[in-house]
Amino acid sequence: MQGTLSVSNPVRVLEIGGSHVTAGSVEVAGHRILDQQRHQLDPAQDAHTIVGVLADAAKRLLPAPGDRWAVAIPGPFDYVAGVSLHEGVGKFDDLHGLDLRAALAAAIPAEPGAFTFVNDADAFLLGEWIDGAALGTSRSVAITLGTGIGSSWLADGAVVSSGPDVPPDGEIHFCDVDGVNIEDLVSDRALVRGYLARTGTTVDGMRGLAALARDGDQDAREVVDAAFGILGRLLTSWLERFGAEVVVFGGSMVGAWDLIAPALGLAVPARPVRDTERSAMLGAAYAGRTDA
Numbered sequence: 483m484q485g486t487l488s489v490s491n492p493v494r495v496l497e498i499g500g501s502h503v504t505a506g507s508v509e510v511a512g513h514r515i516l517d518q519q520r521h522q523l524d525p526a527q528d529a530h531t532i533v534g535v536l537a538d539a540a541k542r543l544l545p546a547p548g549d550r551w552a553v554a555i556p557g558p559f560d561y562v563a564g565v566s567l568h569e570g571v572g573k574f575d576d577l578h579g580l581d582l583r584a585a586l587a588a589a590i591p592a593e594p595g596a597f598t599f600v601n602d603a604d605a606f607l608l609g610e611w612i613d614g615a616a617l618g619t620s621r622s623v624a625i626t627l628g629t630g631i632g633s634s635w636l637a638d639g640a641v642v643s644s645g646p647d648v649p650p651d652g653e654i655h656f657c658d659v660d661g662v663n664i665e666d667l668v669s670d671r672a673l674v675r676g677y678l679a680r681t682g683t684t685v686d687g688m689r690g691l692a693a694l695a696r697d698g699d700q701d702a703r704e705v706v707d708a709a710f711g712i713l714g715r716l717l718t719s720w721l722e723r724f725g726a727e728v729v730v731f732g733g734s735m736v737g738a739w740d741l742i743a744p745a746l747g748l749a750v751p752a753r754p755v756r757d758t759e760r761s762a763m764l765g766a767a768y769a770g771r772t773d774a
Contacts, residue, residue, distance in 0.1 A: 500628070
């Protein structure tokens, strides 16, 4: 049975994003992250180079034999086996088929059995449930908005990824709206495409679109409203089905929350989280904890 770790026995965490890896030692019981260090990571590099960057970040924590490790990484990924399934997704493609558990264990070095791999959106929501915007809730949901849309569904601290109350594999990005995948309607590329179709002008993703909308550009505002209105209607259906008490939002687009929230029009309390990195690290450590 899993439990919390003592202060003297933290979980070592690697939080892997699209352009970085953050390493830290997490005291789960005290919700503290020690020795937090962020390193640049190019997901288009070859597998040997990527593993080298991850291992170097891990070594800077000065780990000891017997340490527990938790790795938060975006999918597609076999989290039980520790094997990358990335292919054709524009990041970490060269990791496809790699046993990352074995590769990291050899490179750090560490025991292969010491590793727990966690979906990054699941780690984010677990962290918010432990010490954040979802604290005290029984059923909560997380949505991450960036180059794509991530999601996680939590019932009494357990991730729900199957069943009639959640999208396929717990991933909202597998859903279609009127026969069109949601990420082709709501994503950085979709927003850029929508504004280009209206105006013939290219913008720098959601950040550029938000700046225009705030300056009174009606086309920019209507593109944002239309896209996130679609997402809001899709989410409403699933949130009601799941019985969600709160939905937390993270990712790079949260900086435009003042524009996104009204367009979503959710009845369930929606809470933006700026520091998703801390949440993901805390949540990953919680998933990787063992009895001290």
